[in-house]
Amino acid sequence: MKKLVVELGERRYPIYIGEGLLARADLLRPHVAGRQVLIVTNDMVAPLYLQKAQAIFAGLQCHTVVLPDGEQYKTFEVLNRIFDSLLENQCDRRVTLVALGGGVVGDMAGFAAACYQRGVPFIQIPTTLLAQVDSSVGGKTGVNHPLGKNMIGAFHQPNCVLIDTATLNTLPDRELSAGLAEVIKYGLIRDPAFLDWLEKNMDGLLRRDAASLADAIERSCRNKAEVVAADERESGERALLNLGHTFGHAIETGMGYGVWLHGEAVAAGMCMAAALSARLGWIGAADLARMESIIGRARLPVRGPAALEPARMLELMAVDKKAQEGRIRLVLLKAVGKAVVTADYDPALLREVLTAYREG
Numbered sequence: 001m002k003k004l005v006v007e008l009g010e011r012r013y014p015i016y017i018g019e020g021l022l023a024r025a026d027l028l029r030p031h032v033a034g035r036q037v038l039i040v041t042n043d044m045v046a047p048l049y050l051q052k053a054q055a056i057f058a059g060l061q062c063h064t065v066v067l068p069d070g071e072q073y074k075t076f077e078v079l080n081r082i083f084d085s086l087l088e089n090q091c092d093r094r095v096t097l098v099a100l101g102g103g104v105v106g107d108m109a110g111f112a113a114a115c116y117q118r119g120v121p122f123i124q125i126p127t128t129l130l131a132q133v134d135s136s137v138g139g140k141t142g143v144n145h146p147l148g149k150n151m152i153g154a155f156h157q158p159n160c161v162l163i164d165t166a167t168l169n170t171l172p173d174r175e176l177s178a179g180l181a182e183v184i185k186y187g188l189i190r191d192p193a194f195l196d197w198l199e200k201n202m203d204g205l206l207r208r209d210a211a212s213l214a215d216a217i218e219r220s221c222r223n224k225a226e227v228v229a230a231d232e233r234e235s236g237e238r239a240l241l242n243l244g245h246t247f248g249h250a251i252e253t254g255m256g257y258g259v260w261l262h263g264e265a266v267a268a269g270m271c272m273a274a275a276l277s278a279r280l281g282w283i284g285a286a287d288l289a290r291m292e293s294i295i296g297r298a299r300l301p302v303r304g305p306a307a308l309e310p311a312r313m314l315e316l317m318a319v320d321k322k323a324q325e326g327r328i329r330l331v332l333l334k335a336v337g338k339a340v341v342t343a344d345y346d347p348a349l350l351r352e353v354l355t356a357y358r359e360g
């Protein structure tokens with residue numbers, strides 16, 4: 001087992017990574033203070049892992065709420081079902097919420113924990129690669145609004161994150177690839193040596209070689225934990241984690257939630273960000289080609305959907321929270337392994353990229 005710590009002073013918490021950790025009640029139980037637990041999961045994950053999770057909390061009052069599966073259900077309406085369950089079961093302020101599932105379940109359970117009685121503890125048990133390398137760490141929680149992705153939310157850190165890498169064995173290939181988009185992101189924004197490693201190990205990751213996956217998860221969580229510890233509330237460095245996301249969120253919202261997976265939209269978005277960086281002369285054509293190659297090898301899209309015209313993309317991108325004072329702030333690359341946040345670019349070049357980076 002590997003253990004990392006997210007260093008946030010009195011809110012510091014551990015990330016446990018290893019195969020079979022869902023059987024390790026001894027790791028989780030110390031993070032439950034009260035007698036009540038509410039497990040939040042969905043109808044895809046419940047048949048696979050709910051029993052194991054419930055066994056961890058044997059002897060406590062353990063309730064469960066099973067949400068419908070899918071990004072289109074990451075809404076305020078569905079969130080309310082968690083509050084219904086908390087109140088129906090008379091949960092008090094010492095209840096611990098447990099998120100068992102991917103990023104959708106994690107973001108919703110975390111947001112419910114941030115709101116219920118003005119904040120109760122929660123634990124993340126992420127079961128997708130994307131959630132294990134990104135969304136379960138760092139305390140960003142929330143739901144989507146029909147007009148914009150993740151627009152309603154709160155910062156609320158978990159008490160601990162338990163990553164059982166064996167859960168990846170049941171994950172569909174398409175979801176594995178989506179998770180790899182966020183893994184590659186760390187290499188691009190701040191860890192060029194990791195990018196080299198990914199180029200050497202991509203085939204093993206796609207084959208689900210257990211050791212390679214565990215290494216990639218640990219290295220990703222280490223990057224995420226460092227960034228979050230340095231800038232918990234995203235006043236600076238943390239914004240770099242949004243590489244490709246302003247483009248990606250526009251794709252997700254524009255196509256309808258769930259049509260393009262988050263990781264797929266981010267992958268295409270990272271290519272667009274890199275293409276703009278190349279047009280600004282910050283990275284070379286070879287750097288751009290290298291990026292598109294690793295993203296393509298991860299079986300991810302390197303172009304946006306044909307259905308979204310550049311003008312529509314721009315409109316959707318302006319809604320994203322990275323837009324300030326009317327200018328769309330973007331995470332761009334000064335070099336491979338070095339990202340910056342800037343609104344200082346020629347908008348005509350952005351338009352050019354949106355036109356060139358459309359499928360079909």
Ligand SMILES: NC(=O)c1ccc[n+]([C@@H]2O[C@H](COP(=O)([O-])OP(=O)(O)OC[C@H]3O[C@@H](n4cnc5c(N)ncnc54)[C@H](O)[C@@H]3O)[C@@H](O)[C@H]2O)c1
Pocket residue numbers: 042044045048069070071074101102103104105107127128129130131134135136137138139140141150167168169170171172175178262263
């Ligand atoms: N909070 C953050 O910092 C942050 C960061 C990145 C992404 N996100 C959010 O995370 C979400 C995407 O997360 P995701 O990619 O995990 O999607 P997801 O939660 O929809 O999970 C993907 C699919 O895999 C299924 N699944 C989960 N675990 C499984 C398993 N072990 N075996 C088989 N199937 C399994 C799910 O039910 C779902 O159908 C987006 O809403 C995105 O905005 C949040």
Ligand SMILES: [Zn+2]
Pocket residue numbers: 134182245262266
């Ligand atoms: Zn993301």
